[in-house]
Amino acid sequence: MITFQVRARLAAALLAVAAGAFVVPVAAAHGPDPVLSGGLFAQSQSLEFRWRAGAEPPAAIRTAIRAAADDIGTTRASKAATFVYDSAGANPIGYGAGATCGVNGLACFTRSAPSGFTLWLREQGHAFDWGTLRWCQMYTTAPNGCYDAETISLDEFGHVEILNHHVNYSDDRDYDDAVVQTFSRTKPGTGWNMHVLGRCDVATLQREYDVLSWTTDYSTCLDIDTVLTLSASPASIAADASTTLTAALKVVDRDTYERLGGNPVSSRIVKLQRRSVGATTWVAVGTMSAGASGTYSLAVRLARSSEFRAIFSTPADEGLNGDTSPTVTVSVSGCTDPCPLSAGR
């Protein structure tokens, strides 16, 4: 079962190829993984797999494949599909005999999103020009030169989701940023036994399937602009009364952000600053309390009219860019500035 919808952004490139131009969709090095053609699965769709009759993997490989399925579930940080073993599952995973892989590679797949997929792993002992395939899991003590079946299965599950091979820097210093790699590594090479999705795998999964929740961290392989707005309610108060400043933090709604565009961004640190009307220096008021759906609020008592702004600083541990809200003025009536009892409020 194979699906053949060509995604819009790929179509233009393919048309160019058809027209003779030597154009191939290429991702910039170190960016999120490029994507395959074809459709997506539903958000958080559960894909049940079974072992293919007559081509069932040996126990050690079965364990590795199931572990890789768990790895997807625990590290996807997105609403990408999940993979679950079910003896009656619709999606067969085979091993060795009958594999319809091409001539190269350790494993292969077909994807027909949203209906399903197939997956094959080569058998232990498969002969390639360079030598004989050895799966680390087939040994009590894995020898150097073996391939980790969990890592390779994780790579294949990533392909099934939509991920194409990560485009590395020329010196491969970012190899660990993705498990979905063109070149697999053997023990003990760096990354030979990655059992988590890399940040640039996650980046594409987030872009294509959306983040798991508004509180989910955005992959540091992304470079996402945010927009922060601020409002006051009420915007006019009597002296020494309170008003609540409410900020809303969202991802900028750009087409290139795909499913991430316009997302509320919750549970981050948003700070409020204040200055008197006409002043130039901002003074910290405090950290706003995180509410639902990317909102942040803080109540303040004021004795005189003030300007406020909210600030979301660029975090070091995720791929969001900070933003500063426009200035909001809260008008205070009932006394003449300076109010004798305001004492700095």
Add this chain to the structure above:
Amino acid sequence: MVESRWFRRAGPGVVALGALALVASATLAAGERPWVPPPCAGDAITGPIRAGSGAWFRIDPKLESGERRGQRLVVGVAGRVRSRAIGLDSESFAAGPFGGRILVGTDDGLASRLSLLDPAAGCAATIGTASDVIRRATLSPAGDAVLEFRVDRRTRADLGVWRRSLRDPGDVRRLLPPIRPDGRFGPTWSTEFAWSHDGAALAVQSCGEAACRSRVVDLRDGSVRDIADPELGELVGLDREHLVVRSACRGLPCPLYAVAIADGRRTSLGDAGAATVTADAAGRAWAVFERDASGGLRSVRLDGSAATDLPPDPSGLRLIAPASRSGSGTDLAPGWIVTGPDGRLLLDGPVGPRARRVPDGLTVPFEEVSR
């Protein structure tokens, strides 16, 4: 496929032995009696050889506790000869059929041995051995030579492509040097041969883990063209002017291109599932591929023209790809392709394979196509 009288001309280079019987029968299924083909001799396999013999093979790894211990080769002739199983070493291959003959290579860890099987005549002939590992081989269109890709037994270093004359056993020459290392492709995982249907061009494709490069030898003038684009992957087939290759995908569907041998210019043929290249009765090459999830087929000339769609097989059979992907080969008349369960040549299942003719889609049982 051109007519060939290869065996008639083979002369002393061919040492007729029941070589395949030397392989341990342990690689066959429990209780399965191995076929021990007798040596071919006399007129048993001589005479004009035409495409469309109906000969077929399927090769599968034989596993024990998940580890390859050998391979099982099953051969037959559609509608005429029932399947016969042969056990091969773990490192082994089958190629063809070439006008009814199947080229078999098997390596026991000490030496590689090449044999030609004739399922119709029920015999085999050893055609050569080597202390290096013969990874793949093919027959020349004239049937007078075997082309072998070899690697060093100890280091697995590429030793190039060698031409072994079937007329003179001492005439073994290197046709192509080892392919140059290229970091864009990485170590070579597989090397495959493919002929244009007119036998004028030979493609030798060397694949890294994902991307492949091809050297195309024009047998008319001996020239060699390199197609080395890391965006390209597995070879599907060729004619004199074009290679049909996939993008460097690990899965399907995958973009399929016709690449001009002269200048590398690509023509997109579409996103493809299984794919093959065949020639019609007039010798014109067609790419045939699954165009959609239901197994609907599209045939298209290699210049991108004359695209014709065929409906899916009503039994759900899928296009059987070339041997490098499907592990099976058939020798049908020009213009015919084969479909089978899961894209595999399975003759003892509940639903047998079928042959379809392109571009008109005429469909017949596989056993009937060669009659």
